[in-house]
Amino acid sequence: MPATNKNKQNLTIALAGNPNSGKTTLFNRLTGSTQRIGNWPGVTVEKKEGRVRGRKEIELIDLPGVYSLSPYTLEEVVSRDFLVNEEPDAIINIVDASNIERNLYLTTQLLDIGIPVVVALNMMDIVNKRGDIIDVTKLQEKLGCPVVEISATKGFGISTLVGTAFEAAHFGATPHFVRDEKGSEIVHHDEVVPEHRHQETHFERQFSAPVEAAVDEIATIIKGDVPVEHLRWYAIKYFERDTKVLEASPLPADARTRIEAIITRAETKMNDVSTSIITGESYDFISGVVADTVTKKNSGMTISDKIDSIVTSRILGLPIFVLVMFLVYYVSVTTIGTIVTDFTNDTFVGTWIQEPIASWLGGTGMFAWLQSLIVDGIVGGVGAVIGFVPQMLILFLFLALLEDCGYMARIAFLMDRIFRRFGMSGKSFIPLLIGTGCGVPGIMATRTIEQDRDRRMTIMTTTFMPCGAKLPFIALIAGVAFGGAWWVAPSAYFLGIGSVIVSGIILKKTKLFSGDPAPFVMELPAYHFPVPRNVFYSVWERGSAFIKRATTFILLTSIAIWFLSSFGFEGGGFGMVDDLNNSVAANLGNLIAWIFSPLGFGNWKAAIASVLGLAAKEEIVSVMGVLTSISGEALDLVEEGAMSTLNPIMLLFGGGATTLAAAYSFLVFNLLCVPCFAAVSTMASEMKSAKWSWLTVGYQCGWAYAIAFIVYRLWLWIGLSMFSAWTVVALVVLAALLFLLFRPQPKNKEVSTSTPALSKG
Ligand code: GDP
Numbered sequence: 001m002p003a004t005n006k007n008k009q010n011l012t013i014a015l016a017g018n019p020n021s022g023k024t025t026l027f028n029r030l031t032g033s034t035q036r037i038g039n040w041p042g043v044t045v046e047k048k049e050g051r052v053r054g055r056k057e058i059e060l061i062d063l064p065g066v067y068s069l070s071p072y073t074l075e076e077v078v079s080r081d082f083l084v085n086e087e088p089d090a091i092i093n094i095v096d097a098s099n100i101e102r103n104l105y106l107t108t109q110l111l112d113i114g115i116p117v118v119v120a121l122n123m124m125d126i127v128n129k130r131g132d133i134i135d136v137t138k139l140q141e142k143l144g145c146p147v148v149e150i151s152a153t154k155g156f157g158i159s160t161l162v163g164t165a166f167e168a169a170h171f172g173a174t175p176h177f178v179r180d181e182k183g184s185e186i187v188h189h190d191e192v193v194p195e196h197r198h199q200e201t202h203f204e205r206q207f208s209a210p211v212e213a214a215v216d217e218i219a220t221i222i223k224g225d226v227p228v229e230h231l232r233w234y235a236i237k238y239f240e241r242d243t244k245v246l247e248a249s250p251l252p253a254d255a256r257t258r259i260e261a262i263i264t265r266a267e268t269k270m271n272d273v274s275t276s277i278i279t280g281e282s283y284d285f286i287s288g289v290v291a292d293t294v295t296k297k298n299s300g301m302t303i304s305d306k307i308d309s310i311v312t313s314r315i316l317g318l319p320i321f322v323l324v325m326f327l328v329y330y331v332s333v334t335t336i337g338t339i340v341t342d343f344t345n346d347t348f349v350g351t352w353i354q355e356p357i358a359s360w361l362g363g364t365g366m367f368a369w370l371q372s373l374i375v376d377g378i379v380g381g382v383g384a385v386i387g388f389v390p391q392m393l394i395l396f397l398f399l400a401l402l403e404d405c406g407y408m409a410r411i412a413f414l415m416d417r418i419f420r421r422f423g424m425s426g427k428s429f430i431p432l433l434i435g436t437g438c439g440v441p442g443i444m445a446t447r448t449i450e451q452d453r454d455r456r457m458t459i460m461t462t463t464f465m466p467c468g469a470k471l472p473f474i475a476l477i478a479g480v481a482f483g484g485a486w487w488v489a490p491s492a493y494f495l496g497i498g499s500v501i502v503s504g505i506i507l508k509k510t511k512l513f514s515g516d517p518a519p520f521v522m523e524l525p526a527y528h529f530p531v532p533r534n535v536f537y538s539v540w541e542r543g544s545a546f547i548k549r550a551t552t553f554i555l556l557t558s559i560a561i562w563f564l565s566s567f568g569f570e571g572g573g574f575g576m577v578d579d580l581n582n583s584v585a586a587n588l589g590n591l592i593a594w595i596f597s598p599l600g601f602g603n604w605k606a607a608i609a610s611v612l613g614l615a616a617k618e619e620i621v622s623v624m625g626v627l628t629s630i631s632g633e634a635l636d637l638v639e640e641g642a643m644s645t646l647n648p649i650m651l652l653f654g655g656g657a658t659t660l661a662a663a664y665s666f667l668v669f670n671l672l673c674v675p676c677f678a679a680v681s682t683m684a685s686e687m688k689s690a691k692w693s694w695l696t697v698g699y700q701c702g703w704a705y706a707i708a709f710i711v712y713r714l715w716l717w718i719g720l721s722m723f724s725a726w727t728v729v730a731l732v733v734l735a736a737l738l739f740l741l742f743r744p745q746p747k748n749k750e751v752s753t754s755t756p757a758l759s760k761g
Pocket residue numbers: 017018019020021022023024025026036037038039040041043044065122123124125126150151152153154403404405406525528531534
């Protein structure tokens with residue numbers, strides 16, 4: 001039923017707009033919520049709900065950002081289903097006014113739905129700064145809906161917007177059913193409730209006369225079969241032969257025949273297929289509207305354009321990106337990061353926490369085993385992980401700054417050019433960017449990818465990236481094993497990206513994944529100084545999740561590891577063991593250690609760390625913390641020469657000439673292998689198929705194993721002149737990978753179904 005019948009106490013307003021138009025910023029400002037703000041599409045993949053501060057009767061729904069309501073992507077389907085089936089009382093259509101032409105495409109589609117629309121012209125601060133002028137009154141007339149100028153970040157226009165949206169939601173307005181004299185006969189004038197007429201404006205018809213006539217004719221045929229408020233929208237969808245709508249609301253056979261005749265007639269007349277007639281005319285309409293309402297001050301280059309001409313240039317773009325990411329990882333993990341982490345590990349955890357607790361507990365005369373559990377198990381395990389928090393926060397801070405100022409959006413654009421050459425879309429890159437924080441939202445962000453095969457491929461490869469939880473062991477290996485060598489931490493990042501690209505190329509050449517890449521349309525928002533609030537929330541969100549896991553899951557498993565490695569069979573009976581190598585953990589670890597022998601770390605400690613790393617990647621460092629604490633190696637070394645408490649982990653990798661190769665191979669394996677439980681279950685739920693989930697897990701294990709193996713064996717051979725039968729196997733595996741990578745694209749017999757382009761222009 002129309003909006004007016006809704007309970008006045010409870011109004012639902014949907015927030016719809018293109019990706020990057022500022023929806024989440026506005027949503028957070030209105031609701032006081034702290035949703036993640038991102039500078040690329042796909043950050044908001046599911047709708048979020050909140051109540052407007054000070055206007056609790058208004059419920060606000062933040063829909064995923066979409067460029068259109070054509071059901072090509074999951075997000076478009078989510079948005080469209082919500083709008084058509086859940087019937088919000090009004091839609092706030094947030095429009096990036098600095099990119100108005102592209103943004104209005106969605107606006108025209110929203111207006112067709114028949115729910116009152118209020119256009120929020122966002123980013124007016126940028127428009128004003130550029131000196132451009134938008135004639136709002138004229139725009140309102142042309143679109144037939146209220147238009148409010150706002151800036152979500154600067155905070156102006158917000159209360160006017162809320163007031164206007166409230167009115168629209170309360171009184172309703174379905175302009176398309178209240179045609180002016182220029183339009184043809186009003187289809188449902190009588191059904192339109194009086195309140196709907198208050199907005200009887202002189203908006204222009206969107207489509208040309210033959211199309212409008214066809215749509216109106218279809219509307220008369222279907223009017224009994226579809227909700228009356230959305231009649232025009234349905235009529236247009238039937239005109240476009242929209243399969244989702246045809247499936248959801250099947251019509252009687254004779255109605256379908258009549259509609260088909262109407263469509264064919266229009267198509268013949270216009271000499272084009274119906275979908276492209278609609279798209280084309282929508283853009284013509286928008287061009288007209290923009291020409292009449294927007295005055296650009298100068299078409300010269302803005303500062304943003306000038307920066308882009310360098311940063312996204314064909315020659316310099318990639319080297320600049322590599323340099324930037326190199327610096328980010330080098331500074332946050334190796335230089336500043338090491339200083340703060342050494343402090344937290346040695347002084348904060350070691351001297352300030354572990355030692356006082358140990359001596360205090362020693363004084364209480366408590367059971368020795370309990371003392372050990374607390375000092376070695378809990379403080380050793382959780383402390384080892386917590387020690388990396390500062391490093392991680394610094395990394396997250398850099399990433400948040402790069403995201404918020406707009407640089408990362410350029411990288412997605414830049415990557416699209418490179419990816420496309422290999423049949424992949426730049427859309428596959430966005431999940432990777434998000435995945436450097438945490439793989440779970442990274443995997444969710446694949447929802448922006450249209451084709452299932454590209455989506456699956458991206459899900460399979462996204463978690464190769466070094467997420468926050470992988471950072472501790474990367475930093476540990478870089479700092480402790482390699483003494484802070486400059487290249488180790490950045491190499492993990494590029495190894496991750498490299499694995500994604502190489503896997504992508506290899507997978508694309510198989511039958512399962514071949515096909516044209518999805519179109520990639522993305523607004524590049526103007527560069528701006530990072531907003532402290534956004535940066536803070538982004539760092540906080542990523543960091544707090546990490547700390548939460550360290551104090552719950554890691555705490556529990558640290559205790560478990562302590563028990564497993566403190567008890568075992570020794571001297572003919574079960575009990576606390578003197579020799580760590582007799583513990584239950586050692587026995588379990590030895591069962592699987594052989595698997596890792598070819599990779600150079602076939603000992604039970606490294607094996608247990610790697611396996612537990614599948615539960616949560618922080619486990620790797622936590623296990624090492626517990627094991628080295630228990631063995632007493634840590635304290636001895638610390639007493640000897642104030643070494644880092646974690647230094648004994650070097651012993652895990654043999655301690656001999658091959659130590660570094662083994663340590664790096666350990667890093668490679670754990671970086672690339674199957675991510676944590678949380679990410680795996682997200683992958684499984686996004687894949688919606690047991691077969692694909694297993695294929696993914698298998699691929700990731702295989703890939704990690706193969707690369708670690710090749711790296712280790714070639715390192716031994718080239719670096720240490722150690723040649724063996726294993727070297728030959730490694731060379732064969734390498735050759736096989738290179739073959740898969742460079743073989744020509746196999747001819748595909750089946751016709752590849754091309755996706756309809758999202759939009760023209
Ligand atoms: P969403 O994808 O639509 O949810 O957009 P976000 O809320 O994540 O915002 C995208 C980017 O635009 C962020 O970097 C915001 O800081 C920026 N932004 C949002 N609103 C404004 C605004 O009014 N003015 C300016 N200059 N930037 C804005």
